[in-house]
Amino acid sequence: MINGPLISSQRYLDRAKVVDKAYRFNxxxxxxxxxxxxxxxxxxxxxxxxxxxxxxxxGIEPTYRPIRKKLAKIFKGMTQREIEVLLINNITDSHLYYVESGEVVEELAMPEVRG
Incomplete structure (x- = not known):
């Protein structure tokens, strides 16, 4: 299910929530x-x-799931280009970044240059 580098635009984490989940769930x-x-x-x-x-x-590998059916249906009605623009421009609290390193994905933070 993981295809290519894992990225996100959400950096905010409630540390107490993370610790609680780590202790209570497996x-x-x-x-x-x-x-x-x-x-x-x-x-x-x-x-x-x-x-x-x-x-x-x-110290546990997460279980990856596909996106919810409602969102998948929305994406199905969009072109690849529309999805790309939406995902690059619709950031949560950060530019898209590599989850493992925390580094910004620079090629996705810069405006697209057309030539």
């Missing part, structure tokens, strides 16, 4: 969406950021 679900953005394959965390962080804290 399975952590994370919704992801494999997508090509500006010609490169990524996997975008769509939901479950706190669960992902809790899994890492607990």
């Amino acid at each position: 399975r952590f679900y994370v919704e992801v969406y494999p997508v090509v953005l500006r010609g490169k394959q990524y996997t975008l965390i769509m939901d479950g950021h706190h669960s992902y962080a809790a899994a890492k804290l607990a």
